[in-house]
Amino acid sequence: MDAFLVTHRPNIFYLTGFTGSAGTLLVCLAEAALVVDGRYAIQAREEVRTARVRIMRGDLLAGVAALLRATKRTRIAFEAAHLSVQQRHDLATSTGRSVRWLPVCGWVEKLRAVKDEQELELMQKAAELASGVFEDVLALIRPGVREVELAAEIEYRMRRGGASGPAFETIVASGPRSALPHARPTTKPLTGNELVVFDLGAILRGYCSDLTRTVFLGRPPGRIRRWYSAVRDAQEAARETLRPGVQAGRVDSAARRVLRRHGLLRYFSHSTGHGLGIEVHEEPRLAFRQPARIEAGNVVTLEPGVYVPGFGGIRVEDDVVVHASGARLLTRVTRDLIQL
């Protein structure tokens, strides 16, 4: 292999620090070139130290093809999960038969899954930002306030706290809408005696946090208290299983086992967690039968939930970092059912 073409934006950010929305990185053994268009000429030179910046007019991949022709590189690895069939076709057309294209998968993602000290420090701050904002916003939660208003407050306060934006569209889902794991906030006002699920995260200097808490407006009936305990116990079981060397699927099944014991497994419609970092969903995935091994330095979410259609949902989600001895929490909000 003569070079490695990196086209996935989070991977380019990881390798170079470039935060622009368009760029292509060509990594060779002795050097690397970041190809960007004129809009990013100044920014790329400011941000990037690990690669030479080359400004191209027009299509970036055509620029890469020209670079390959000029440097006579002929065996090029590319990110098969992050190059479209069309781009692959265009590249092959413009470089001709002289270049052999080798599909590879997950090379940079595998590096990214293990965070170094500097990354962990940032992720700690991103988690604290989301935690602090959620705790502050608790004061605004009351019957009559609309889901979208609370979402707007959360995103505003994260922004004011230094976030470049939310890590994903903030979820505020109340009453029956809390049964939708990925609900979008609506103009529905909160009422008394209902569940409200908050799922929020900040992007802080390129790294994400992801936090979910469930609130009950009023005095929760026994059934909801029992469901909540089951979800929290499921999260706790997953956290106790989490350590270097264990299979990701075992962490997922630890949570499932608790929910099954409470007769709630059929209400759990997603997986137990996911890696977190530059992307809000990355490696490792804590999913059913996932064979990948957990490593020290992984940062993952633990987020079991139960969703009862037409009634409501409960989810508790924290971010944890895996150490030699187990998992340490990055998010810092009470994990009890919050009654307001």
Next chain:
Amino acid sequence: MDAFLVTHRPNIFYLTGFTGSAGTLLVCLAEAALVVDGRYAIQAREEVRTARVRIMRGDLLAGVAALLRATKRTRIAFEAAHLSVQQRHDLATSTGRSVRWLPVCGWVEKLRAVKDEQELELMQKAAELASGVFEDVLALIRPGVREVELAAEIEYRMRRGGASGPAFETIVASGPRSALPHARPTTKPLTGNELVVFDLGAILRGYCSDLTRTVFLGRPPGRIRRWYSAVRDAQEAARETLRPGVQAGRVDSAARRVLRRHGLLRYFSHSTGHGLGIEVHEEPRLAFRQPARIEAGNVVTLEPGVYVPGFGGIRVEDDVVVHASGARLLTRVTRDLIQL
């Protein structure tokens, strides 16, 4: 062709109304199936009327492959620009030789480029939302306030006004940073006697707006007034050229011609505009030598700018819809240089 596999999220939203983050649409002549995972079971059934919703466990494309085997469909078109080499490989592996995969490009994008009345109404509202928020935020612009604070205010107010989020990361770029066309807001406080570029947009019920204005804090020197006039004239020239049947590249060159006449062309590092709709960048592109023809119902931005490295930048951007007789503005903010 027996079926068309749609994998691009904005295209799926356009065809079905589904707003979830994961889904795959298989369109056949008589019917369509939207394949989603369990997280979106309730939401997809709420949102989607034009396709049958099928819930699949695990990988969605594996679910699609199973569906194809079951229905004996053998010639399948797919979106070559929106399926990765890896996904294409996995699909081919799971369907075997019985299925022939036909790459196609831009089928749905071509439909999306021409907006209908209902879409135009939404886009008008999205443009008005951005316009109103910018006008309100003018009151907060003064020396000492930080770029990120203004960006947070803008995004918060768009949210409160009904946006599901910003259409892109809001730009507030002051002083020399305004020379970066895609600058991210920093903690830099505004000072007197400098340019500030604001670029903002809202997503309203799935449709984007995109507005740029340039502000000068203080009394602008003659040079800046001249540059500003040139940029505004360039935008005006592009707008006058814009009508059904004209080549997109001609609209771009109309703006370039004005900037060249003022000796500013070398400071214009991007293209004149882009289509706007479900995505913030879509067809048609108003770029150098772009041969595509403008059609009635296209919505585009017109956003020439000049960027002088180390000194500052000026950009003026509006959203317009193309009618039989010309272009009508959707954004509604004075196009004069704003002095504060």
